[in-house]
Amino acid sequence: MLKTLLDVIFPPCCIACEGFLPWAAQGAFCIPCVERIQLVRPPFCPRCGRPYRHEWQGDHLCGACLLRPPSFSLARSWACYPRDLDASHPLRQVVHRFKYGRQASFGKPLGLLAAQACRPWFQPSGIDLIIPVPLHPRRLRWRGFNQSVLLGREVGREWGIRLDPFVLIRKTETPPQTTLSLKERGPNVRGAFRIAPRQTVERMRLLLVDDIYTSGATVNECARVLLRSGAREVQVLTLGRTVS
Numbered sequence: 001m002l003k004t005l006l007d008v009i010f011p012p013c014c015i016a017c018e019g020f021l022p023w024a025a026q027g028a029f030c031i032p033c034v035e036r037i038q039l040v041r042p043p044f045c046p047r048c049g050r051p052y053r054h055e056w057q058g059d060h061l062c063g064a065c066l067l068r069p070p071s072f073s074l075a076r077s078w079a080c081y082p083r084d085l086d087a088s089h090p091l092r093q094v095v096h097r098f099k100y101g102r103q104a105s106f107g108k109p110l111g112l113l114a115a116q117a118c119r120p121w122f123q124p125s126g127i128d129l130i131i132p133v134p135l136h137p138r139r140l141r142w143r144g145f146n147q148s149v150l151l152g153r154e155v156g157r158e159w160g161i162r163l164d165p166f167v168l169i170r171k172t173e174t175p176p177q178t179t180l181s182l183k184e185r186g187p188n189v190r191g192a193f194r195i196a197p198r199q200t201v202e203r204m205r206l207l208l209v210d211d212i213y214t215s216g217a218t219v220n221e222c223a224r225v226l227l228r229s230g231a232r233e234v235q236v237l238t239l240g241r242t243v244s
């Protein structure tokens, strides 16, 4: 009742353009904004979730996964995040304001979108714990929150899985992956993460959550550390995924 009352006093609006959402609209984006967002749909690489452009290509392993299989067993994302996305694109606007404009309130609707859309690719009953990709303490202090924790918390709520943001630690502050070339991204994060003291992931099936899957180097390095520490399996869920 309280929610209905609040909706009347403060009608929900689109998180991208701030236009009014139709009455009882489900979701965070208005229809014109949602129509501009391209969702990640099959066919794609069954391992890393890289989407292919043409239907006739069918699901098949991508070159990167064939050449160097990633540590995680599966990665899926909600929406495509093209590299050349113009600044007015609703998804870009929202991700920028979420990460750099300290709009922590976006975590809930975005996490919910990712959880609901990616649900068919995962088996929540086969996941023991959600681990958000950690930020370095210095970046966390600057931003005030870790966007991956906020996204992961919603996924956990939707799927009924516990989240623990204290298992994995980012021990070195690396330059943001977006400022580097694809080749530089692997070495950039190598050795950047470790398991926190007195924490264990032994025999656990884990779900890593992050905001954008770019080259996959960050989640791959996290997965490598978790598996080396005894995790049974690591899967990955991200809000967006860069596509060329």
Ligand SMILES: [Zn+2]
Binding pocket: 014, 015, 016, 017, 018, 019, 029, 030, 031, 032, 033, 034, 090
């Ligand atoms: Zn809108």
Ligand SMILES: [Zn+2]
Binding pocket: 045, 046, 047, 048, 049, 050, 061, 062, 063, 064, 065, 066
């Ligand atoms: Zn792949």
